[in-house]
Amino acid sequence: MIQQHLTLLPVVFPLIMGALILLPPITNSLVRQRNVTLLTSLVLIALSIWMVQIASSGSIQLYYLGDWKPPFGILFVADRTSALMVLLSSILTLGALLYATGGDDKTGMFFYPLFLFQIAGINGAFLTGDLFNLFVFFEVLLIASYSLLIHGGGKQRTQAAMHYVILNLVGSAFFLFALGILYGTLGTLNMADMAARIHQLQPDEQALVKAGGLLLLVVFGLKSALLPLQFWLPRTYSAASAPVAALFAIMTKVGIYSILRVHTLVFGPEAGDLANLIQPWLWPMSLLTLAIGAIGALASPSLRMLASNLVIISVGTLLLAAAIATPQATAAALYYLVHSTLIAAALFLLADVIGEQRGKPGDRFVSARRVQQPVLLGTAFFVSALSLAGMPPFSGFVGKLMLLQASSLPSIASWVWPTLLISSLAVIIALARAGTSLFWRVSGENSATETPPLFKLSGVWLLLLCSPLMVIFAGSITEYTRLAAEQLFNIQPTIDLILQQGAK
Amino acid sequence: MEALFAFSIGLLTAAGVFLSLRGRSFPVVVGITLLSYAVNLFLFSSGRLTINGAAVLGTSEVYADPVPQALVLTAIVIGFAMTAFVLILAMRSRADLGNDHVDGRLAVEPEEKKK
Numbered sequence: 001m002i003q004q005h006l007t008l009l010p011v012v013f014p015l016i017m018g019a020l021i022l023l024p025p026i027t028n029s030l031v032r033q034r035n036v037t038l039l040t041s042l043v044l045i046a047l048s049i050w051m052v053q054i055a056s057s058g059s060i061q062l063y064y065l066g067d068w069k070p071p072f073g074i075l076f077v078a079d080r081t082s083a084l085m086v087l088l089s090s091i092l093t094l095g096a097l098l099y100a101t102g103g104d105d106k107t108g109m110f111f112y113p114l115f116l117f118q119i120a121g122i123n124g125a126f127l128t129g130d131l132f133n134l135f136v137f138f139e140v141l142l143i144a145s146y147s148l149l150i151h152g153g154g155k156q157r158t159q160a161a162m163h164y165v166i167l168n169l170v171g172s173a174f175f176l177f178a179l180g181i182l183y184g185t186l187g188t189l190n191m192a193d194m195a196a197r198i199h200q201l202q203p204d205e206q207a208l209v210k211a212g213g214l215l216l217l218v219v220f221g222l223k224s225a226l227l228p229l230q231f232w233l234p235r236t237y238s239a240a241s242a243p244v245a246a247l248f249a250i251m252t253k254v255g256i257y258s259i260l261r262v263h264t265l266v267f268g269p270e271a272g273d274l275a276n277l278i279q280p281w282l283w284p285m286s287l288l289t290l291a292i293g294a295i296g297a298l299a300s301p302s303l304r305m306l307a308s309n310l311v312i313i314s315v316g317t318l319l320l321a322a323a324i325a326t327p328q329a330t331a332a333a334l335y336y337l338v339h340s341t342l343i344a345a346a347l348f349l350l351a352d353v354i355g356e357q358r359g360k361p362g363d364r365f366v367s368a369r370r371v372q373q374p375v376l377l378g379t380a381f382f383v384s385a386l387s388l389a390g391m392p393p394f395s396g397f398v399g400k401l402m403l404l405q406a407s408s409l410p411s412i413a414s415w416v417w418p419t420l421l422i423s424s425l426a427v428i429i430a431l432a433r434a435g436t437s438l439f440w441r442v443s444g445e446n447s448a449t450e451t452p453p454l455f456k457l458s459g460v461w462l463l464l465l466c467s468p469l470m471v472i473f474a475g476s477i478t479e480y481t482r483l484a485a486e487q488l489f490n491i492q493p494t495i496d497l498i499l500q501q502g503a504k
Numbered sequence: 505m506e507a508l509f510a511f512s513i514g515l516l517t518a519a520g521v522f523l524s525l526r527g528r529s530f531p532v533v534v535g536i537t538l539l540s541y542a543v544n545l546f547l548f549s550s551g552r553l554t555i556n557g558a559a560v561l562g563t564s565e566v567y568a569d570p571v572p573q574a575l576v577l578t579a580i581v582i583g584f585a586m587t588a589f590v591l592i593l594a595m596r597s598r599a600d601l602g603n604d605h606v607d608g609r610l611a612v613e614p615e616e617k618k619k
Binding site: 132136139143146150154155158159161162163165166169170172173176177179180181183184189 | 520524529532536539540542543544546547549550551552571572575578579582583585586587589590593594596597600601606607608
């Protein structure tokens with residue numbers, strides 16, 4: 001019975017639990033809230049592992065809400081890519097929540113319900129098969145993220161939230177404009193149905209659909225911080241409290257996932273006259289995003305700012321893979337996406353711990369007193385730095401290697417290789433400078449602050465541990481992402497499955 | 505009717521874009537509201553404009569596409585909630601930062617610069 005509804009559960013379960021936490025027996029005590037939320041995230045991990053297991057056989061799970069068959073009604077689709085993304089969000093949730101139990105949840109109201117609502121929105125965006133519901137889930141995750149961003153209060157957060165909220169509201173308006181155009185011309189918003197109907201367009205309608213598709217790129221580009229739309233990210237991410245910033249590490253990936261999904265399925269290589277609609281735009285933009293991220297990383301004054309700029313670099317890298325638009329590149333991108341999300345989140349958490357232990361200067365790169373646990377934090381920083389820079393033996397190396405291999409055609413490689421490798425060099429320099437000034441430029445008295453509870457750091461270690469694990473199990477993971485990318489590009493069986501199931 | 509409808513949406517959008525590019529938070533909020541009005545009307549028209557058409561089959565000779573009506577209802581509700589949120593946030597930032605500029609700080613006046 002549960003398996004029948006499995007596709008919907010990662011969305012509905014956190015929603016229900018979030019609402020339950022708001023009710024008296026749980027909402028009265030913080031300890032109960034913590035326990036229930038941690039339990040929820042453990043259940044979510046179990047559910048998503050189950051989902052990955054089912055999806056790894058290659059079958060696509062469909063779920064019709066209210067049993068309205070496609071192209072009508074609300075459709076949820078769980079293929080290999082969706083299942084992997086849901087698993088990623090569940091693991092990330094557990095890490096961020098473990099860290100939040102160390103005291104960040106006390107600084108404001110309703111931390112856990114908002115957190116779970118945001119998870120519901122993120123999972124919904126990964127699982128939906130309908131473009132309008134993608135919009136709805138975007139809004140669900142956004143409104144939770146607005147509140148989470150200002151969690152804890154303070155001038156800086158209000159200032160960052162103002163930009164973030166206004167930008168995203170304008171982005172939502174653009175999304176609706178795009179949906180209106182696409183519905184007006186294609187007559188459907190079910191993604192599989194859209195992909196089937198895009199061949200039957202009149203020439204004058206094609207221009208409109210093209211405009212709609214490119215508007216969607218603007219919206220997803222805003223969410224994923226593509227170059228001209230990335231200016232909000234460093235300030236927002238570095239202002240948010242640590243567990244929230246860690247959770248936000250997956251928000252840019254929601255945008256990238258949407259680009260991969262929509263612009264492969266609907267506007268992909270098989271879309272006739274509109275094939276590969278966004279690739280000419282994505283090429284220069286993603287290269288420039290990488291460059292601006294690298295420059296930002298070199299210029300960052302604090303570890304959080306550096307981590308934010310590293311998020312932009314990972315976005316550039318992933319969109320570069322989306323611009324190459326081959327199954328090999330997408331397979332590499334999926335691997336790199338999982339790695340970069342987890343490690344970036346770990347770095348945000350780590351920046352908070354280091355900042356707390358260094359006293360007033362926080363995580364800024366100036367001399368301050370010694371950190372309380374130099375070996376523990378130093379090792380964690382070292383692992384995350386090597387991972388993010390893409391050095392062996394950690395997961396960043398495997399991801400970048402796969403991407404470089406996927407772009408080995410001379411015409412592509414001449415652009416991709418230099419940009420990717422030089423940006424990696426910039427990351428190494430920036431992280432080396434960060435580590436040196438955070439751990440070695442020590443001055444002043446070593447006043448005693450309380451060491452953080454071990455439980456809090458377990459969140460950081462959980463996320464960091466994923467990096468070596470992703471190398472040890474690289475064989476099976478890359479095999480999975482290869483098959484996932486092939487499934488993503490081989491759209492005809494997906495369309496047939498969804499539409500024929502509907503016709504029955 | 506189509507021309508008038510299109511003109512209204514265009515005007516609303518232009519006004520919304522202009523206002524949301526302003527520097528103070530109140531015009532920005534109004535701009536976003538206008539933009540969401542425009543987009544709601546636009547979404548409504550994506551099912552084509554029909555007169556005297558019910559959204560239910562069999563109750564009138566011509567029928568209207570019901571999907572955009574459902575979509576626009578959802579969009580209105582979401583847009584309404586978001587506007588309420590951004591209003592509260594604007595008030596909060598006015599209180600926290602001491603001014604109503606979206607950057608949280610006023611641009612330096614030319615006279616002040618000279619001093």
